[in-house]
Amino acid sequence: MTLAYRKLSRIQMASRVARDIPEGAYVNLGIGLPTLVADQLPMSREIFLHSENGLLGMGPAPDPGEEDHDLINAGKQPVTLLPGGAYFHHADSFAMMRGGHLDICVLGAFQVSTNGDLANWHTGAPDAIPAVGGAMDLAIGAKQTWVMMEHLTRDGVSKIVAECSYPLTAMACVARIYADLAVLEVTGAGLRVVEAVDGLPLDELQRLSGVPLQA
Amino acid sequence: MTLAYRKLSRIQMASRVARDIPEGAYVNLGIGLPTLVADQLPMSREIFLHSENGLLGMGPAPDPGEEDHDLINAGKQPVTLLPGGAYFHHADSFAMMRGGHLDICVLGAFQVSTNGDLANWHTGAPDAIPAVGGAMDLAIGAKQTWVMMEHLTRDGVSKIVAECSYPLTAMACVARIYADLAVLEVTGAGLRVVEAVDGLPLDELQRLSGVPLQA
Amino acid sequence: MIDKVFSSPLDALEGLSDGATIMIGGFGGAGQPTVLIDALIEHGARALTIVNNNAGNGEMGLAALIKAGRVQKIICSFPRQSDSQVFDAAYRAGRIELELVAQGNLAERIRAAGAGIGGFFTPTGFGTELARGKETRCIDGRMHVFEQPIHAEWALVMAETGDRWGNLTYRKTARNFGPIMAMAARKTVASVHQLTPPGMLDPEVIVTPGIFVRRVVQVPRMAPGLAIHKEAA
C-alpha cells in the first residue's frame, strides 16, 4: 500500500488555525510559526490580537517607510494599531494574560506531551544561554492554549511525546495541537485526533506519533 | 503655683502641623481634624495632597454651585484639582500609599501608644458596626505617619497610652504626635517632647500624659 | 462584527443568577452605577454577595438593593456612615453578613483576581482584628499578612465614555474601583454616559481595554445631588 498524503504547508497550517478562531476572540499569536495566523484571519471577523509588550488590537506590518519605532510587537518588529486598540503597561498586559482574559493563545513548540505539557523555550543544551520572555505566562494564561508546530522534527522524530525531554514551559497547559499532519485535542486522558490530513490513516499517524492517539 | 497655659485651638494645631510640611511633599490628610491642615499650608509652598479615592493634587472645596459630583475626596465631599494633579484607580492609589511613596500622612486618633501603635478606626464597642476605610493602609504606608489629636479626652484621660485599649489600626506606625498640649516624637524607645505649649511645664505634661516622656 | 452595546440595563444583566458574587463600582456616589443597580433590583436575583467600598447611602442604589432583601453578604471597607441606615438595620437584624476589608486590601485583592495572582503578602492590617486568623510572614524585617484574591461572576461599573468593543474611559474620581473590578469579574457590564463611534477613543487614553468588558449600556447622567455624602471613607 502506498500512502498518498501531503503535509500541510506553513500557510495551510496557519489557515487551519485561523478557521477555528471565532469572531470577537482576544488572541495572542506567539513568536515564529503562529505569527503567520494573523494574515489568514478572515477580514469578515473582528478579532483582537494582543501583544504582550502592551498592545491590544494589533494590525499588520506598516508599509515600508511608515515604521514607527515606538510601535512594535513582541518580536520587536514594527506593527500598526487597528481602530479599537489600546496601549497599556507591562504589568497590565501580563495581568491580561495571567488573569485568563485572552480567549486563545497560539504558541510554537519543541515538544508537547500527551497530558498537554509544553516545552518551547529552551533546548536545555548545556552551553545555551537561556531566554524565556513571555512564553511561560502565555502558556498558562489564556482560556485555551493552542500549539502550532510541525508534527515531526527534521529527523522524523515525533514532537508529540509521552513526556517532554526539553525543559518545560508549563505543565498541562495545551488544549489543542495544530500540526502539519493532524489536529489533536488534549483531553486530559490522552490525545484525541480531531482530523488528519487527507490520505493519512489513523494507524500511520499513530505510528509516526509514537504515543497513543484516540480516534 | 498656678499654671498659665492654653491648649492650642484646632486651627492652631493645624497650623503647627502645616509648619512642618516641607515644599514638595506628597501628603495625605486623613478624615476629620487633619483636613484642617490643608487651609493652613502656606501658598508659597508647592505641596501635593493625595486622596485615596484616586486623586493627587487635590485643591480646596469648590465655590457653591461649582461642585462636581465626580470629583470628591476621601470624605466624599466635593473638591477641586490643582494644576499638576492626576486621577488614577484605586489599586494604583493604594499602591502609592502601601508602596511608601507618600512623604507624610496625618491622621486623627483615639489613642497612640508610647511605641507608636495607633488606634483610630473602631471603639471596639460590642454594638458598633465597624468601618475601616483606608485607615490601616494610610497608617502603614507613608514615609512618616503623624497623628493630630487632642491630648486628652473630654473626660481628661490621656489619649497617649502605654498600650492601646481600642482595637489597633497599625502597630508602631506613628512618628510624631501633634496634640493641643505638645508635639511629641516617637523615638522607638518611648516618647520625646519636641515642644509643649507656652506655660506648660514638662512635669505637668508628664502628669497629664500618664506615660513617661523624655525631654 | 463585535457589538457589546445592549439596549437596556435590564437586558445587560441577562444570565445573572441567584447567589452570584457581584462587584459594584463606586466610592460613595462617585462612580456608583445606579442605573445598573436599579436594573439588578428589577431583575430580581437573590442571595447576592456584593463587593463595594461602602454598603449603601441613603435609600437609592446599593441601599435600595439591600432594602429589597437581595444581599446576603457584603464585602466592603466602610459600611457605617451617617446615611447607611438601610445597611445598619439589616446588619443589626442579622439579615446581612459583613466581611470588612481594609480599603487598600480590598483594592489589591480585586486587582489580584483580575491579574491571576493567587494571593499576596501585605503589611496592611498586620496586628489588627482584620488580620485575625490569617497567615502572617516576616519579609525583609516587616510583618505581612496573606490576603486572597476576590473573584466575582459579575461587575457593574460606571464609566464615562465607551465604544462597541467595550473600551472605557472614566471621569475624575468616578474612576475609583471601576478599572480593577472590570478586570476581576467574569462578566463586566459597564454603563456609560457617552457612546462613541468605533475608533474614536484615543488608544493612549483608554483606561479599561474592551477585553475586560462584556456588555455596554448607555445611561443618562445622574441628577446631581444624589452622589454627595458627608461621611468618611
Place this chain on the structure above:
Amino acid sequence: MIDKVFSSPLDALEGLSDGATIMIGGFGGAGQPTVLIDALIEHGARALTIVNNNAGNGEMGLAALIKAGRVQKIICSFPRQSDSQVFDAAYRAGRIELELVAQGNLAERIRAAGAGIGGFFTPTGFGTELARGKETRCIDGRMHVFEQPIHAEWALVMAETGDRWGNLTYRKTARNFGPIMAMAARKTVASVHQLTPPGMLDPEVIVTPGIFVRRVVQVPRMAPGLAIHKEAA
C-alpha cells in the same frame, strides 16, 4: 516651587553609587532610555545590577554599558537575541551574572515593589526550571509559585511628555516597563522628548503621576532604526 527638571542627563544621575540596582525601561529599543544609559556610562558607576527585559542589543545603550564592564548582574527575561553578542560574550566569560525571570513575573515583581507588596503567588513558571527551589502552594486547585518583589535604588525610564512635577505620558508601546519601574525605584529619572508647561497635561491622561518621579530631563528623540530588532521577546 517644585522643579524636577535637570539640565543634563549626567546631572540627573548625581548621587548614583557603585553597586546600585538600576531598573532600565524599554522592550528592545522601544522605550529604552539610551541617552540616560550613555550618561550612566559617562558617570562611571560600577558593579551595577541592572533590571531590564533584555540584555542589550547591538553595541549601543545597555549593550554598551555591559561592554564597558559596569554590569555585575542582570535580571531579565530575554537576554539571548541575534544581536546580543555583547551580553553573550560577557556571560560566557563569566563576567556577568544572570537572573532569568519569566516576563510576566518580572513585570509583577517590579509592580509589587512599587505597590508595597511583600510577595505573591503566581501560576507562571510552576513546574519549570525557573521555579526551582521556590516555595509552591496549591490555591483553588492550581499550583502557584511564590515570587518576591524586585526593588531598586534607581530607575531610568523614557517617556514622551513630562512636566516640572514629574508627571509623565508615554508613546505607544514605548510605555512597556516605564510606569511600573518608576513606581518600584527609590529614585526615578525620566527622559522626556517634550517638556510641557505646568498644568498642561490632562489629569485623566497622565500615566505616571509625578509622585513616582524624582528627576526629569529633556532629550532629543532617537534617530529611527536603532530600535528595531528581529528577535523574539
